[in-house]
Amino acid sequence: MTAYFRTWSPVHPALERLNLFALHGTEELGARIARILGCDLAALEERSFEDGEHKSRPLGAVAGRDVYIVHSLYGGPDGSPNDKLCRLLFFISALKDAGASRVTAVTPYLCYARKDRRTKAQDPVTIRYLATLFEAAGVDGIVTLEVHNVAAFENAFRCPSVALSAAPLLIDKIMDIAEGRDICVVSPDLGGGKRADVLREALEKAAGRRIGTAFVEKHRSSGVVSGDLFAGDVANSVCVVFDDLVSTGGTLVRAAKAARAHGAGKVIACVAHALFMPGSESALTDVSIDRIIATDSVPPFRLPPGPVRAKLEVISAAPLLAQTIRRLHQAEPLADLLPYQA
Numbered sequence: 310m311t312a313y314f315r316t317w318s319p320v321h322p323a324l325e326r327l328n329l330f331a332l333h334g335t336e337e338l339g340a341r342i343a344r345i346l347g348c349d350l351a352a353l354e355e356r357s358f359e360d361g362e363h364k365s366r367p368l369g370a371v372a373g374r375d376v377y378i379v380h381s382l383y384g385g386p387d388g389s390p391n392d393k394l395c396r397l398l399f400f401i402s403a404l405k406d407a408g409a410s411r412v413t414a415v416t417p418y419l420c421y422a423r424k425d426r427r428t429k430a431q432d433p434v435t436i437r438y439l440a441t442l443f444e445a446a447g448v449d450g451i452v453t454l455e456v457h458n459v460a461a462f463e464n465a466f467r468c469p470s471v472a473l474s475a476a477p478l479l480i481d482k483i484m485d486i487a488e489g490r491d492i493c494v495v496s497p498d499l500g501g502g503k504r505a506d507v508l509r510e511a512l513e514k515a516a517g518r519r520i521g522t523a524f525v526e527k528h529r530s531s532g533v534v535s536g537d538l539f540a541g542d543v544a545n546s547v548c549v550v551f552d553d554l555v556s557t558g559g560t561l562v563r564a565a566k567a568a569r570a571h572g573a574g575k576v577i578a579c580v581a582h583a584l585f586m587p588g589s590e591s592a593l594t595d596v597s598i599d600r601i602i603a604t605d606s607v608p609p610f611r612l613p614p615g616p617v618r619a620k621l622e623v624i625s626a627a628p629l630l631a632q633t634i635r636r637l638h639q640a641e642p643l644a645d646l647l648p649y650q651a
Contacts, residue, residue: 324348327638328371328409332380332396334387338417338605339379341627346635351376355396365400372408377634382420383584383607390420394439398446405447413450413637414443417606417626418554418582422453425461440465452633454606454626455504455553455581459649473633474648475581475604476508478624480515482602483549486577493521493546493573497564501552507648508551508579521546523571525564544572554582555603558592565597575599583623585612593617 328351331339336350343350352368380397384390397414404412424435436458443451443466450469456462459472483492492512496505505522512520523541548568550561555578565576576598583603593601594616601617603609604626612618629646636643 324635324638326373326375327634328367328369328374328376329634330367330376330378330400332365332378332393332400334385334393335379335381335417337608338381338625338627338630341605341625342379342631342634345627345631353400363396363399365396366403367407371404373410375638376404376409376412377415377638378404378412379415379417379630381418381606382416383418383582384420385607385610394420394442398442401443401446401448411449412447413452413634414448415452415630415634417454417604417630419451419453419456419462422462423457425458425465434465436461437465440467444468450637452630452637454604454630457553458500459503471633471637471643471647472649473629473646474504474507474511475579475626475629476511476648477646478604478626478629479508479551479579479602480511482622482624483512483547483577483579484515486575486600487547490574491521491546492516493523493541493543493548493568495523495525495541495543495548495550495564495568497525497550497552497560499524499526503649504553505551508549510648512549523548523568525567539567539571541571543568545574547575547577548573549577549579550598551579553580554584554607555580555589555593555601556584556586558585558589561601562592562595562597565595569597577602579603581626582607583609583612583621585609585617587611590615590617593620 330351333355355365357363382390382393421435421439452471454473455475456472494505494509496502509520509522523543526538550564561578577600578598579602581604601621606626
């Protein structure tokens with residue numbers, strides 16, 4: 310069996326009733342959040358047994374505490390999405406059994422969130438089943454970053470649910486790259502129009518000038534992508550293709566090529582979740598994409614050294630997550646952090 314032990318020290322006085330945990334695989338992001346909050350991660354034990362079973366328990370008192378668990382539910386070397394989800398659910402229940410007054414799951418990348426509607430007969434709506442599992446475990450709230458479909462996410466959960474946009478994390482870097490040139494935010498499909506508009510509005514506020522918008526038509530059926538329409542004026546602009554995640558990279562490349570064909574001067578691909586599945590290391594070498602910006606909600610561990618890695622810049626989501634946790638703990642408004650509700 311293997312076990313992971315982490316120590317802790319008292320939190321900042323303003324957060325004295327708060328406990329912040331990070332489960333195995335998300336310790337680095339959790340530590341960044343803790344530093345911003347002015348606390349250390351709370352101590353816990355995670356133990357794996359020879360047959361693949363496991364247990365997790367807090368090592369300090371949690372009775373009457375406001376507890377936050379940071380755990381990004383992507384598949385990787387630390388376990389599959391199912392493994393990580395199961396560990397998180399069990400730990401939530403263990404905390405409630407130990408008397409925690411409130412337990413909030415902070416899942417920067419939320420597994421199964423893409424399966425939010427029926428596209429074929431008798432399809433599952435998996436995000437709804439996921440919500441049922443969290444609520445059965447006793448969670449009091451959930452926070453996630455750039456979820457695939459905000460409305461589906463909020464409708465699936467009956468407990469308080471917070472859907473954060475990655476836009477505030479990307480603004481400064483995009484402005485630096487643009488160097489005062491015209492900017493146009495491109496949605497790689499019509500379904501991502503609201504996401505692109507949130508980033509466009511944030512950039513307009515920061516830049517104090519008009520930011521353009523464009524859309525690429527995209528239809529997917531049985532793995533086949535189609536659609537040729539492109540709407541928007543991108544001539545000589547720095548185009549920002551914004552999506553919730555990158556998997557094989559095909560969607561980003563397709564949108565970048567369309568923008569280039571319509572006169573874009575430079576293309577930046579921005580995503581919240583850098584999955585970089587096999588094939589992306591070759592697809593994203595395409596010269597249509599100049600730069601790639603992603604958050605650390607999913608570390609780019611699958612991406613080998615090479616031309617795509619050289620294009621990539623990772624920006625930490627910790628400041629936004631820390632601010633959200635602090636406000637939730639102190640019962641302060643979140644309105645300005647929730648642009649999808651505007």
